[in-house]
Amino acid sequence: MTTTDQTPVASPAYRPSGAKRVQLWLANHFAILSAILVLLYLFLPVAYTFAFSFNDHGKTNIVWQGFTWKHWQDPCRVAGACESLVTSLQVGAISTVVATVLGTLMALAMVRYRFRGKAASNVLIFVPMATPEIVMGAALLTIFVQGFANVGISLGFTTIVFAHIMFCLSFVVVTVKARIQSLDPRIEEAAQDLYASPAQTFWKVTFPLILPGILGAAMLAFSLSFDDFIITNFVSGNESTFPKFVYVASRRGIPAEANVIGFSMFVLAVLLVVGAQVVSSLRASRYKE
Amino acid sequence: MSSLAQVSQVAGDPAVHPTAPAPETEKRSWTAYLLLLPGVLWLGVFFILPLVQLAAVSLQSRFPGFPGYYYRDLNFENYLSALTDYAPHFARSFLYAGLATFLAFVVAYPLAYAMAFKAGRWRNLMMICVVAPFFTSFILRTFAWSQILADEGPVAAVLNFLHLLPGGHIINTPVAVVAGLTYNFLPFMVLPIYASLERADPRVIEAGGDLYANGFTTFRTVTLPMSMPGVLAGTLLTFIPAAGDFVNMELLGPQRGKMVGNVINDQFLAVPGGYPVAAALSFTLMAAILAMVFLYVRRFGTDELV
Numbered sequence: 001m002t003t004t005d006q007t008p009v010a011s012p013a014y015r016p017s018g019a020k021r022v023q024l025w026l027a028n029h030f031a032i033l034s035a036i037l038v039l040l041y042l043f044l045p046v047a048y049t050f051a052f053s054f055n056d057h058g059k060t061n062i063v064w065q066g067f068t069w070k071h072w073q074d075p076c077r078v079a080g081a082c083e084s085l086v087t088s089l090q091v092g093a094i095s096t097v098v099a100t101v102l103g104t105l106m107a108l109a110m111v112r113y114r115f116r117g118k119a120a121s122n123v124l125i126f127v128p129m130a131t132p133e134i135v136m137g138a139a140l141l142t143i144f145v146q147g148f149a150n151v152g153i154s155l156g157f158t159t160i161v162f163a164h165i166m167f168c169l170s171f172v173v174v175t176v177k178a179r180i181q182s183l184d185p186r187i188e189e190a191a192q193d194l195y196a197s198p199a200q201t202f203w204k205v206t207f208p209l210i211l212p213g214i215l216g217a218a219m220l221a222f223s224l225s226f227d228d229f230i231i232t233n234f235v236s237g238n239e240s241t242f243p244k245f246v247y248v249a250s251r252r253g254i255p256a257e258a259n260v261i262g263f264s265m266f267v268l269a270v271l272l273v274v275g276a277q278v279v280s281s282l283r284a285s286r287y288k289e
Numbered sequence: 290m291s292s293l294a295q296v297s298q299v300a301g302d303p304a305v306h307p308t309a310p311a312p313e314t315e316k317r318s319w320t321a322y323l324l325l326l327p328g329v330l331w332l333g334v335f336f337i338l339p340l341v342q343l344a345a346v347s348l349q350s351r352f353p354g355f356p357g358y359y360y361r362d363l364n365f366e367n368y369l370s371a372l373t374d375y376a377p378h379f380a381r382s383f384l385y386a387g388l389a390t391f392l393a394f395v396v397a398y399p400l401a402y403a404m405a406f407k408a409g410r411w412r413n414l415m416m417i418c419v420v421a422p423f424f425t426s427f428i429l430r431t432f433a434w435s436q437i438l439a440d441e442g443p444v445a446a447v448l449n450f451l452h453l454l455p456g457g458h459i460i461n462t463p464v465a466v467v468a469g470l471t472y473n474f475l476p477f478m479v480l481p482i483y484a485s486l487e488r489a490d491p492r493v494i495e496a497g498g499d500l501y502a503n504g505f506t507t508f509r510t511v512t513l514p515m516s517m518p519g520v521l522a523g524t525l526l527t528f529i530p531a532a533g534d535f536v537n538m539e540l541l542g543p544q545r546g547k548m549v550g551n552v553i554n555d556q557f558l559a560v561p562g563g564y565p566v567a568a569a570l571s572f573t574l575m576a577a578i579l580a581m582v583f584l585y586v587r588r589f590g591t592d593e594l595v
Contacts, residue, residue: 035403035415038396042422042475045433049425052436062436106328113321121325128336130525130582131575132533134550138557138571139339142346142564147338166335169328227427229536234557246428250540254432262429269424273417281413 046266053259060253071256075264078257084245085261087157091241092225095164100218102165103172104210110173111180128170136167137234144235155237163235164228168221175220179213212280219276223269347568356561367569375552375570379577382548385463386531389470390478393527394520396471397478401519402512404479405486406494419479431469431540438465438541461543469537477526485519486512521589529578549574 026033055061056068076082110121128136144159153159187209191201229243236244246258347367352358372379404415422430438444438459448454459465493515497507513520535550542548553570556563 031399031403032407034399035407038400039415039418041396041472042419044437045430045472046422046425048433048436049429052433062439063441102328102331105324109321109324113318113324115321121329124329124332124337127579128332130529130579132529132550132578134533134535134553135343135571135575136336136339138553138567139343140335141557142568143339143342146346147342162335166331169331173328223424227423229428230534233554243426243428246426246432247536250428250432254429258429262426266421266425270417270421273420277413277417 046263049259049266050263053256053263055256057253057256061256061259062253071260075257075260078255080240080245081255081257081261084240084242087239088226088242091157091160091164092222094161095168095225096218096222098161099165099168099172099221100214103169103217103221104176104214106169106173107176107180111177125170125173128167129174133167133228133230136163137231140166140231141234155235156239159235159237160232160239160241163231164225167228167231168224171224172217172221175217176210176213179210179216183209215276219273226265343568343571346564347572349565349568351562351565359562359564364565367565368573370566371569371573375549378547378549378552379573381463381546382532382550382574383577385467385470385548386528386534388467389474389531390524390528392467392471393475393478394524397475397482397523401479401482401486401516404483405489406491416483419476423476427473428536428540431473431537434465434469434472435460435540438468460541463542463546465541466537466548469541470531470534473534473537474527474531477530478523481522481526482516482519485516485522489515518589521585525582525585529582532578533574 052061052064053071054067054069055064056066056070057063058065071077106121106125109115110118110125140159140163141155144153144155148154148159183206188201188205191205192198196204227243228241229247232241232244233247240248242261246254246262249255249258345361346359348361348363348365349359349367350362350364352360400419404412404419408415436442440458440460442460445454445457445459448459449457456462459468489512494507494511497511498504502510533550535548535554538548538551549570553567553574556567556570560567
C-alpha cells in the first residue's frame with residue numbers, strides 16, 4: 001500500500017529539476033515557438049519595406065541614410081508610380097468581376113449537374129493552375145502578337161485584362177466548388193418541399209449560402225491579379241501595372257514612394273480581411289442564438 | 290487544389306455541413322452546358338488557343354536577314370537547341386525549385402501543425418498572418434530580401450563576423466535565389482498542409498500516444514501520413530511556380546548561371562529573333578512539369594488535387 005505514494009509522476013509533490021523543466025516546456029511548445037519564428041520570417045521583408053519607406057535616400061534606396069516623412073507626404077511625386085497603381089486597380093477590378101461570374105457559373109455546373117464531358121472540363125479547369133506562369137505568358141504573347149494584332153487588338157490594357165481573367169478563372173472555380181460541395185443539400189430540399197420554385201430556391205436559399213465562397217473567390221482573384229508580374233510582363237506592351245513599375249524601377253533602385261504604396265496596400269488588405277472575419281464570426285454567432 | 294479552397298471557407302458557418310449526404314440525383318440538362326459555356330470559351334480562346342500558337346511558333350524558322358520575322362515550318366532543331374544549349378538552365382531550375390520546395394516543407398510544417406492543433410482561438414489570426422505579407426507586392430518583398438541578404442545587410446554581417454561565410458557574399462549567389470524562392474511560395478505549402486491537418490481527428494493522434502508511441506513515432510506513423518494529401522498539393526503548388534520563376538534569379542541571383550525562366554523571358558522580350566527557341570523551351574518546361582503532375586496524380590489519386 002505504501003508504494004502508491006512513491007510513484008513519482010502521480011504525486012503532486014513531484015518537481016522535475018530546472019533543466020528538465022525547461023526541456024519539457026520546450027518540447028511542449030516546440031510547434032508554437034517555431035510557428036512564431038516562421039511568422040516573424042514571413043513579416044521580415046514587409047518590415048523592411050515599411051522601414052525603407054522612411055529612408056532619405058539618394059539615387060538608390062538600398063542602404064539606410066536617414067529618416068524623412070517626404071515620401072509619405074506625396075507618394076505620387078515619382079513619375080509612373082500612382083498611374084501604374086490605378087492601372088493595377090482597374091485591371092484587378094474588371095478581372096475579378098468577370099472571373100468571379102464566369103467561375104461561379106462553371107462551379108455550379110460542375111457540382112450540380114451530370115453531363116457528357118465533365119471529366120474533360122475538370123482537366124481544362126485544372127491544367128491552367130498546373131502550368132507555369134511563364135509558359136502562359138509566352139503563349140499569350142505569341143497569340144496576341146501573331147494573331148490578335150491582326151484584328152486590331154495590340155498589347156496593352158485590354159490584353160492584360162484578358163490574360164488576368166483567364167488565370168483567375170480556375171482558382172475561382174475550385175474555391176466556389178468547394179463551398180457548394182460543403183452545403184447541406186437538405187436545406188434546398190426543404191425549400192422545395194415548401195413549394196419554392198427552382199428560381200426562388202436558388203436566389204433565396206442557395207445563392208446566399210454560397211455567397212461567402214463567392215466573396216472569398218473574388219478576394220483571391222483580386223489578389224492574384226493585383227500581384228501578378230510574370231504574365232503581365234509578357235502581355236502588357238507599354239502599359240505599366242504596379243508590379244511592373246516596381247520591377248522596372250528595381251534596375252536602378254526602387255524609389256521609397258513604391259514602398260509607401262506597397263505598404264499602404266498591405267495595410268488596406270489586412271484591414272479588409274480582418275473586417276470580413278469579424279463580420280462572418282458575428283453572423284455565425286447570431287445564427288447560433 | 291481543393292485543400293487550398295477549403296482554407297478560404299469561413300470557419301463556424303452553420304450552413305456548411307462537412308458530413309452532408311450527397312444529393313440523391315444530380316440534375317441532367319442542357320443548363321449545365323449553358324453555365325459552362327462562357328468560362329470554357331474563355332479558357333479555349335485564352336489558354337488552349339495560345340498554347341496551340343506557342344506550339345506552332347516553337348516549330349517556326351527565322352527569316353534570314355529579317356530578325357523578328359518567322360515563317361511556318363516544322364523546324365525541330367528549336368527543340369534540339371532547347372534541350373542541348375539550355376540543359377544546364379533546366380537542371381538549375383529543377384534543382385533550385387526542388388531545394389526551395391524541400392525547405393518550404395521544413396519551414397511550413399511546424400507552422401501548419403501549430404495552426405491546426407495548438408493555436409486554439411488564435412487560429413484565424415494566424416491564418417491572416419500567413420496570408421497578410423503577400424498583400425505587399427511580391428517584387429517589393431523580393432527586393433527587400435536583396436537588402437536583407439546584401440553584403441552590408443544583417444545576415445551577411447553576422448555570418449561574416451562568425452567566419453561562417455566562406456565566399457563572403459550571399460547576395461548574387463544561388464543560395465540567395467533558393468532563399469527567395471523558398472520565401473515567395475511558402476504560403477502555398479502552409480495552407481494545404483494546414484487544411485489536411487485540420488481535417489485530421491486529433492483523437493487519432495492521441496491514440497498513438499496512448500499506445501506508447503513516443504512523440505516522434507506518433508508523428509512519423511500517424512500525423513505525417515494523415516497530412517500527406519496536403520503535403521503533396523503543397524509540393525506541387527510550390528514547385529511549379531518556383532521552376533518557372535525568373536524574378537528571384539534576376540533580383541537575387543548571379544549574373545551568370547541563370548534559370549530557364551530567365552532564358553525564356555529574355556529570348557521573348559529582349560533577343561530579336563528569339564521566339565522559336567523560347568517557345569520550344571516553354572513547351573519543354575510545360576511538358577516536364579505536366580508529366581510530373583500526371584505521375585503524382587496517378588500515384589496519389591486526384592481527389593485531393595482537383
